[in-house]
Amino acid sequence: MGPRARPVLLLLMLLRTVAPHRQPPRSHTLRYLFMGASEPDLGLPLFEALGYVDDKLFVSYDHESRRAERRAPWVWSKSSSQLWLHLSQSLKGWDHMFTVDFWTIMDNHNHSEIMRLGVLSESHTLQVILGCEVQEDNFTRGFWKYGYDGQDHLEFCPETMNWRAAEPRAQATKLEWEVNKIRAKQNKAYLEKNCPEQLQQLLELGRGFLDQQVPPSLVKVTHHMASEVTTLRCQALNFLPENITMRWLKDRQPLDAKEVEPMDLLLNGDGTYQGWMVVAVPPGEEQRYTCQVEHSGLDQPLTATWEPSPxxxxxxxxxxxxxxxxxxxxxxxxxxxxxxxxxxxxxxxxxxxxxxxxxxxxxxxxxxxx
Incomplete structure (x- = not known):
């Protein structure tokens, strides 16, 4: 696979990773994204880190500057100085860990030896996502996943302190890492203790910013025709938080989930979200379908139907x-x-x-x- 195709795979991996999970109401998430390339020929850094609270970017770090940069206004308060110092040190440690893990994975793929011989100039990429989700009942879920060249590779299981291989080529790295019991204990401690504690601190700092309730600014239904298929698309724009319920009604009765496409959710540049849901309808029956939207920022559900353009x-x-x-x-x-x-x-x-x-x-x- 050529180097031009790899940024596409990396982008797909990151989009799948950043896309928010369907979280229960009042759950909060802290996640870090690490990414890097073995050779800087793809326009990618050797190591870059992004930190998100509830899918809102608050910190970034790169290998060149070796500095953590604040990406949200609420992180600049005086009370965050100690937390910021600890976070900066952690990111520098993860920078080193990422490099070591990268070479280990390439060694187990025989990629590092080939690169040393100069036979292959193609660059490889590594992506890591780690963090935790804390629900209202204090239930905690941790996650730590690796992706290599844009494909799922390894996933840490805190319950067993083992690694799950997503592909056969990951078996060698899995066995090598499972020998290191100290690392497994450190990973488990971070996911179940350190990460939730840091999340609570960040939520306190971001109070008033992270808990904003912004209802959808607009709910509309558009009509599309392709070949012999007629579809209706319901769109809800500019809402926050991302938890939203969208459903299609036919003659005021909810449609079965099998009859509609799953809802898609996208993060806007201003931190708000937009969602849409599509349903195929028989031509001439568009007026029988209604889109219903529920959101925590709304006093009551919003509905919208397709109105033929005058x-x-x-x-x-x-x-x-x-x-x-x-x-x-x-x-x-x-x-x-x-x-x-x-x-x-x-x-x-x-x-x-x-x-x-x-x-x-x-x-x-x-x-x-x-």
């Missing part, structure tokens, strides 16, 4: 009006032209008659003279 009727009316005006205008021109010709013919007839009479009178005069 533009088609308007265009027909305009064209018809113009046609009538043109016909009337041309009729007026023809009428005036005909009228002018009629008057002109009357004048010419009178003129001819006048000449005839004049000639006859001249003849009579001449006869009388002789």
């Amino acid at each position: 533009s088609g009727t308007l265009v027909i009316g305009i064209v018809s009006g113009i046609t009538v005006c043109v016909i009337i205008f041309l009729s007026g021109i023809l009428f005036r032209t005909f009228k002018k010709r009629h008057v002109f013919r009357g004048i010419m007839r009178d003129y001819v008659l006048a000449e005839v009479n004049l000639t006859q009178m001249k003849g009579k005069v001449q006869k009388t003279t002789y």
